Amino acid sequence: MTDTVPQLDDGPGTDAGPPRGGRGRRTALIAVAVAVAAVVAVVGALGLGGGGDEGPDAPPRTGSLVPVTRATLTERTRVDGRLGYGAETPLPVKATGTVTWLPEAGTTAERGDTLLRVDDRPVVLLYGSLPMYRDLGLTTAAPGGGTAPGDGTGEGTGEGTGVPGERQPDGGTGKATAASPSAAPAVPVPTGAGTTAVTELRGMDVLQFETNLAALGYTGFTVDERFTARTAAAVERWQKALGVPQTGTVGIGDVVYSGGKVRTGRPGVRLGEAVGENALTYTGTARKVVVDASAADASWAVRGTTVRVRLPDGTSVKGEVASVGRQASAPEGGSGEDGSGPGAATLPVTVTIEDQKSVGRLESGPVTVEYVGREVEDVLTVPVAALVALAEGGHGLETANGDFVAVKTGLFADGKVEVSGPAVREGLKVRIPE
Template identity: 65%
Template sequence: MSDTFTDATDATAATAPAAPGRRRSRTVLLAASVVVVGAIASAGALGLGGGDGEAPAAPPRAGSTVAVTRATLVERTKVEGTLGYGNEIPLPVKATGTVTWLPEAGATAERGDTLLRVDDRPVALLYGTLPMYRELGMTTGTATPEAPDTAPSTPPSAPPSTPPKQDGDKRPATTAPTIAPPRPLQGMDVLQFESNLAALGYTGFTVDEKFTSATERAVKRWQKSLDLPETGRIGLGDVVYASGRIRIGQAGVRLGAAAGENALTYTGTTRKVVVDASAEEAAWAVRGAEVTVGLPDGSPVKGRVASVGREATAPEGGAGGAAPTVPVTITVPDQRALGRLEGGPVTVEYVGRKREDVLTVPVAALVALAEGGHGLETPEGRFVAARTGLFADGMVEVSGPALGEGMKVRIPQ
């Protein structure tokens, strides 16, 4: 019958051709029908329409399915940092004279070690926070002349004179002034020094705020071990105080030059990381916050924010629009995890935002909806609208009235 119908149609078309106007009208109607059908099909596939968040089902397509899970998403960000020992600080060397020996850069020094030699005298390192500001030792007594038993009868206007004493002269002989015994020096700097002296093994005195004769004897024993004159006194430039073990930095003078406060620099012996963090994005830099330090070989090491600078500065040599930064210092508790690496570029990974107990799906499961926004496709081919939140580690936070934990969604191929 279809063949007959076709023939009849062809015959009619051959004998009675349609008017030009009617032929154009039919062509326009057919094209419009195709457009309407295509739009309806597209709307069904993309989830248009439907007030409950779901669209009419479309034929299922190939692709893997995953479940909507409830989890905690953590946003992690990496920034660049530098591993090292920190900024070098000048040692407060107060010795005066000619530098006759300097240590090598990178060497470590601890209590009692010689930092440098000035006029071939050692300048020793001691531990403490109070700087050396005076000489330490027993204070010198003052001379007090003894008054004679009877005052001379010389009139006040007569010039003083002492005629030679003759035989039988009854006047008292002139007496020499007496010297008071030395008195102990007192102060917190004495306590700090005596604590160091005792820690070096030179004891026999009470560690307190008084520099006594017992302290003096211990000092003489220490001076003897250093091949120094046994004076029992500590000069202003004989010692330098630091908070603990130090690492020698670059020397500020050469052998044969005059000593001074810039003769030698130092750092601590603990390796740390410094990050020049953007001042606008430094909210993560909170003292005590935990971070992960990525070493040049890719190994991760745990770190902790120790301090954050209070002043923002523009990067050196940067363009005029460069964002200001603040220095963030990060300590590494497990120094052994750093191996033998003493410096170099590293990465610091910190936690930015965190979303706990939220619905999540892989980012690849999201599809763009024609009306805007994102959605998820069910295994049956329906599209469900989904609001997105935090993106982290290939997952995304999703929410919506039609979404629930355990729901299956498709990942398009």
């Protein structure tokens, strides 16, 4: 039987014959080249290579010659995410009574701002990591020794704060904290009615509160772990500005601490209802991205890893992995046993965006997070469309004169593939199969 496949023109000055194995082999090689190109296209579609801020170059035309080039290939993978402010957390409101004012959802509150009002009394935001766990104020000594009794809210029967020259609240009946293990020994303080022994509270919570009080501009005391008569005087000035009784004592429900500015969420109560644990929620004020990453393929999710976040308008901003959840969860419908597919278990990955201005005014929406999987530097590359399948297995390239050389493939990325082999060199011209 005669092979009727025409001989390809190898160009002028070329006398090299067909590759080892004859024309029949060459015909088979050319026939499978299209299949190889299709496989490569599928690889790219699955996200195993390519991507980045700049798209890959337009693919070369079939039949054209392209050089083997030396370059750096970077494998990028994209996953879906959600832009927002993160999960809402209940504020630890410890006031008791009826809610008389609530902020609008999305309001930003800073140190000294009112978060809500309970019995028409403001609950103020302060900064700190230690929660408010007791009243802060002076304790006056009771007749016969000891301290004036309290009711747990700071109401006492002492002689006021005992601050020289300061008006004594409630006609001499001051607000005092109940006795505390961290209270200092009683200190005699001169008052208009004589000398009154008061007990100064001590503790890290006092230091935290005094730091905030001074930051709000109410000074005249030493910022330390002691709540003194001078601290009480500054508290009275602060209370006057807030429009509340000037007692010199801060109740456990008067303030709420957070690590910084907060963005209020949707209230959990309505006006007129009793305040509860979920009366008001909050988030941070910085926009971030949450990704449900596949638990089986989350090796990229390491704290500090740099990623790119593609916004709905097509712009791309820099992000950084801030945290990775430790508890995997599966979507509705169960989880896949192989760790992949629609029921695959996922881990929440939080990505922060340092340059908040780069996000513009967008507050929420779907985004795409792109991360670098692998990267190889200074390697020989060709367009993936140049690969052909060899009859004996593996891949090869067709040279300008029609010869086929075997190559070993490496990383697929950016529309190119890493190739190596004894017959492959930089600048070698290879043909894109038709």
